[in-house]
Amino acid sequence: MQNYTHHIPVKLCFGEGQIKVLGTEIKKIGTNVLLTYGGGSIKKTGLYDTVMGILKDAGCTVTELSGIDPNPRITSVEEGVKLCRENNIDVILAVGGGSTIDCSKAIAAGVYYDGDLWEMCSSFHGLLKSLPLVDVLTLSATGTEFDPFAVITNMDTNQKCGGMYAYPVVSICDPTYTCTVSAYQTAAGSADIMSHCFEDYIGREIGTEISEGLSETMLKTVMKYCPIAIKEPNNYEARANLMAASNIACAGIASYGKGGSGWPCHAMEHELSAFYDITHGVGLAVLTPRWMRYILAKDVSILPRLARFGRNVMGVTGDDDMKVAVEAIDKLEAYFKSTGIPMTLTELGIGEENFAKMAAQANTGKAMERCDISLTEADVVEIYRACL
DSSP states (O other), X not given: OOOOOOOOOOEEEESTTGGGGHHHHHHHHOSEEEEEOSSSHXXXXXXXXXXXXXXXXXXXXXXXXXXXXXXXXXXXXXXXXXXXXXXTOXXXXXXXXXXXXXXXXXXXXXXXXXXXXXXXXXXXXXXXXXXXXXXXXXXXXSOGGGSSEEEEEETTTTEEEEEEOOOOSEEEEOXXXXXXXXXXXXXXXXXXXXXXXXXXXXXXXXXOHHHHHHHHHHHXXXXXXXXXXXXXXXXXXXXXXXXXXXXXXXXXXXXXXXXXXXXXXXXHHHHHHHHHOOOHHHHHHHHHHHHHHHHHHHOGGGHHHHHHHHHHTSOOOOSOHHHHHHHHHHHHHHHHHHTTOOOSTGGGTOOSTTHHXXXXXXXGGXXXXXXXXXXXXXXXXXXXXXXX
């Protein structure tokens, strides 16, 4: 178990009705608000009117940035920074899922960035000076509500880059706001949560029992409640457990004592969605079982962890570790398919024409080669091909 230091300076307000704190929390920070949101679903559900009423009662002036896309674009970041500068914005309020909040983090930092904003998004850096950010979460998936990271896409160059920008000051997490999320997006978001667990869990670090136990519990929780949320969209218990898992899975809590796996599935998926604009969680679900099979064949030292996954999460029995691991991966793939996620790239309209370029970009700075189970660009191409 390795040494670690962890700091999460986010006030997370969880549960039904927590929107009641929004006015008080915003006024502590500022009153000139940039309100960011996506395609307008918050207007259909009535959340927009609720938020605007609270902001009006709080004496806030509101400028709006709408239309933030899934896989948020650098163009939205640029537009948001322009609005902030022109309107002397002192606080950003993001209402939506991971894309809206990610975009808002980059906007918050971009206001103070002296230079090209895509350069900011595509370069390696730590936390940046930023405007304060508050969010109201409407999708359980990325965990961006409880971490400083954001992923921004440049469709002109087919690049999708993740980086650190800013922690939210306050995150309001009301599970009832996710009840209108479609079955498909519920499944995709749940796959994203699970991938956050897998990226740290499937490694060779030993002696980190708290981290392993947290990951196993979150994986079992998501696999229990995702099908319930799909069948019963208004089931509060299911929505609350998925949202709680979203909060924790990407916050670094389940990686205490670990050295870092390199997050290979996310690196590979970022290329899929940069080139083909697919739903992030869907790409992760397609990749994860194929990646597991590939690394098991490449490096048998990962077998004990995959066998543990099989026994502790997937309920596979038996004394033969290899049989347990193989069955567990098969069951995981079947689980994703049962939630309605397409499980091949072919189903998503993706061929192998860009695999070599995608593998090279995923390995920028030898990132894939530094993963816990090292992958060459040729390895990455083979994993993509296994997903066809």
